[in-house]
Amino acid sequence: MSAGKNKINLSVDAVVFGYDKETGLSLTLIKRKNPPFQHAWALPGGLVKYAESLETAVQRELREETGIQVNYLEQLYTYGAPDRDPRNRVVSVAYYGLIRQSQYQLYAASDASDAQWFNVDQLPNLAFDHQQIVDTAILRLKNKITYEPIGFELLDQKFPFIQLLTLYETIRGKKLDRRNFKKKFLQLGILEELPEKHSEGKGRPGAVYRFKKKAYFDLKEKGMIFEV
Amino acid sequence: MSAGKNKINLSVDAVVFGYDKETGLSLTLIKRKNPPFQHAWALPGGLVKYAESLETAVQRELREETGIQVNYLEQLYTYGAPDRDPRNRVVSVAYYGLIRQSQYQLYAASDASDAQWFNVDQLPNLAFDHQQIVDTAILRLKNKITYEPIGFELLDQKFPFIQLLTLYETIRGKKLDRRNFKKKFLQLGILEELPEKHSEGKGRPGAVYRFKKKAYFDLKEKGMIFEV
DNA sequence: GCAAAAGTGTTCCTTTTACACCCATGC
DNA sequence: GCATGGGTGTAAAAGGAACACTTTTGC
Numbered sequence: 001m002s003a004g005k006n007k008i009n010l011s012v013d014a015v016v017f018g019y020d021k022e023t024g025l026s027l028t029l030i031k032r033k034n035p036p037f038q039h040a041w042a043l044p045g046g047l048v049k050y051a052e053s054l055e056t057a058v059q060r061e062l063r064e065e066t067g068i069q070v071n072y073l074e075q076l077y078t079y080g081a082p083d084r085d086p087r088n089r090v091v092s093v094a095y096y097g098l099i100r101q102s103q104y105q106l107y108a109a110s111d112a113s114d115a116q117w118f119n120v121d122q123l124p125n126l127a128f129d130h131q132q133i134v135d136t137a138i139l140r141l142k143n144k145i146t147y148e149p150i151g152f153e154l155l156d157q158k159f160p161f162i163q164l165l166t167l168y169e170t171i172r173g174k175k176l177d178r179r180n181f182k183k184k185f186l187q188l189g190i191l192e193e194l195p196e197k198h199s200e201g202k203g204r205p206g207a208v209y210r211f212k213k214k215a216y217f218d219l220k221e222k223g224m225i226f227e228v
Numbered sequence: 229m230s231a232g233k234n235k236i237n238l239s240v241d242a243v244v245f246g247y248d249k250e251t252g253l254s255l256t257l258i259k260r261k262n263p264p265f266q267h268a269w270a271l272p273g274g275l276v277k278y279a280e281s282l283e284t285a286v287q288r289e290l291r292e293e294t295g296i297q298v299n300y301l302e303q304l305y306t307y308g309a310p311d312r313d314p315r316n317r318v319v320s321v322a323y324y325g326l327i328r329q330s331q332y333q334l335y336a337a338s339d340a341s342d343a344q345w346f347n348v349d350q351l352p353n354l355a356f357d358h359q360q361i362v363d364t365a366i367l368r369l370k371n372k373i374t375y376e377p378i379g380f381e382l383l384d385q386k387f388p389f390i391q392l393l394t395l396y397e398t399i400r401g402k403k404l405d406r407r408n409f410k411k412k413f414l415q416l417g418i419l420e421e422l423p424e425k426h427s428e429g430k431g432r433p434g435a436v437y438r439f440k441k442k443a444y445f446d447l448k449e450k451g452m453i454f455e456v
Numbered sequence: 457g458c459a460a461a462a463g464t465g466t467t468c469c470t471t472t473t474a475c476a477c478c479c480a481t482g483c
Numbered sequence: 484g485c486a487t488g489g490g491t492g493t494a495a496a497a498g499g500a501a502c503a504c505t506t507t508t509g510c
Contacts (some may be wrong), residue, residue: 006278007235010319050234050317054308078306078321080282089278091238091321093306162462174462180500203461204507389495407491408473425480431488432480469506472497479490 009090012057013045013130013136015076016068017120018101019154021163024119024170027134028106029126030065031114036086037127043134044068044115045092058095066115068104070097072153077136084129096137098153142171149190149226152211160198160206168228184228190216237318240285241273241358243304243365244296245348246329247382249391252347252398255362256334257354258293260341265355271362272296272319272343286323294343295335298325303309308445312357324365347358355377370399377418377454380439388426388434394455412456418444 001062015030029041044065048057055073062068073095106115119123120138123131145151151167161182170175185191191209199205219224244256257269272293276285283301290296301323308319334343346352348366351359373379379395389410397404413419416439425433448454 008238008276010236010238048236048319050236051310052311054319069336075306078282078303080276080321082279082281091276091282091317093308107427162461177500177502178462179502182463183465184499190465194384199508200461202509204463206462340483346463388489405475406489407475410490411492412472428488430482430486430500432490458510459508461506464504466502468499468501470497470499472495473493474495475493477491479488481487481489483484483486 006088009085009088011045011092012048012054012061013079013092013094013133014058014073015043015094015096015134016062016064016066016070017096017098017137017141017154018039018104019119019167019170021166022102023117024121026101026119027119027123027137028066028068029116029118029124031116032127032151033113034062039113040127041118041124042127043094043130048093051088054093055095058076058097062097066106068099068106070099072098072150076133076140079129079133081129090141093134094133094137096140098150100154100156102156142173145171146228147226149211149216152213158194158208158210160195162206164209181228188224188226189219190226233300234316236427237277237313237316238276239273239360240276240282240289241271241307241320241322242286242290242298242301243271243322243324243362244290244298245324245326245365245369245382245451246332246345247395247398248329249394251345252349254329254347255351255365256294256296257344257346257352259344260355261341267341268355269346269352270355271322271345276321277345282321283323286325290325292301295328296332297402298327300326304361304368307357309357319379321360322361322365324368326369326378328382328384330384366397370401373399374456375454377439377444380441386422386436386438390434392437416452416454417447418454 018026018028020026023226028044030044032038032040032042046061048054050062054075058073059069062070076094076096078091078093082089086091101117123134125133125135145168151164154167155163164185165178166183167177168181190212192212194208194210196208197205198208246254246256248254256272258272260266260268260270272290274289276282280288283387286301287297290298304322304324306319307320310317312318329345334345351362354362373396380390382395383391392413393404393406393409396409419437420438420440422438424436426436
């Protein structure tokens with residue numbers, strides 16, 4: 001068969017999550033300029049260059065298409081159904097990333113005619129099998145924040161405790177007991193209480209915290225188990 | 229740059245685990261016939277064809293190189309370091325599979341001059357980055373058996389309870405309390421006790437069990453959480 | 457002084473762990 | 484009848500869930 005001579009194309013796609021206490025959990029999508037799925041929303045991504053690593057490819061595509069740079073990036077899953085791209089065979093390695101949404105202004109570039117944040121509960125129809133990728137990413141995030149302290153990647157370096165709680169409630173999709181949650185988290189010894197206070201205007205001002213990253217890795221090495 | 233014209237090669241690799249109560253946890257390796265890493269042991273695997281799915285590619289390579297067919301197959305991770313293959317760029321999607329070791333006789337074929345089971349604690353030096361893949365697979369298996377009942381894929385359809393215990397002890401790498409383990413497992417309601425007994429020759433014969441797969445999925449749907 | 461939000465501690469219940477004795481078989 | 488391994492139950496400890504009252508602020 002002549003198709004045997006064709007080589008498979010390798011691409012990467014990225015689900016980049018951002019969080020804002022007003023708008024909740026969002027992710028970045030770009031609007032496609034070209035067919036297939038012209039004008040449809042899709043995950044940022046593209047073909048991997050011959051000599052670059054997968055992570056480099058993700059970061060490059062994100063920069064080119066949205067202007068974003070992520071600190072936290074993790075491989076999610078590789079999608080390889082033969083018909084997932086109508087043009088030709090494309091296997092895509094999907095990643096998910098976490099950023100502080102406030103830090104970046106999205107801008108559209110290269111393949112995209114637009115780039116925008118969408119709340120995870122109000123996504124438009126997505127191109128290719130990107131809805132499936134998004135579903136997997138959300139599920140992974142939901143599970144992972146319970147056993148790895150990755151939530152901090154979505155919050156400012158300094159944050160009032162209530163924001164950490166609300167972040168967990170949003171991602172886990174359920175109410176949590178404020179007091180038990182705080183007790184559990186503080187017991188871990190990975191949060192530092194800062195001298196400053198935070199006020200929303202009404203109510204008693206709350207303490208501001210910082211994630212002690214180094215302390216976490218030290219404790220982890222000693223066998224401490226993060227579990228929330 | 230001219231390298232930009234080259235396309236990345238896509239391959240799959242498989243870590244197939246087998247278990248035997250005498251020899252413990254093993255995996256299949258093949259001995260490479262050709263360079264690079266000629267005569268070294270490696271994971272079964274190879275290039276994905278243009279029109280086949282990733283899972284099909286894995287099963288095909290396994291059949292060709294070892295004669296094995298796996299029931300349980302799950303994607304592990306995708307390895308894409310630019311220099312992982314000295315010849316050219318190869319990105320490999322790694323899978324891990326579980327089989328009833330007793331069911332298959334390994335035979336070497338195609339690229340392999342030999343195919344053999346190796347105990348996971350006594351592996352030879354491996355070609356490419358296959359040691360890293362194996363490490364990841366073992367870790368995944370170790371974690372996964374605690375929250376998915378995949379251990380049964382490694383046991384015979386009918387098994388004495390002690391074998392399930394020993395399997396878990398082997399994979400988790402620690403002693404478990406026989407009584408607590410049994411209590412926990414039976415409470416889940418996914419094991420059926422068969423009328424037959426099993427005897428090793430000495431001691432009281434033990435009951436023989438069967439994994440009620442359907443019951444498990446029904447219960448799972450209703451929110452039951454498997455956790456051992 | 458009232459509403460709103462943060463800080464703190466106690467009790468209850470469920471789950472996990474530790475552990476000991478009896479029973480069925482082969483030799 | 485003794486050695487070997489399987490079957491069962493209970494008590495103590497730990498961890499998680501539920502919950503109420505006090506404090507600080509803005510208006």
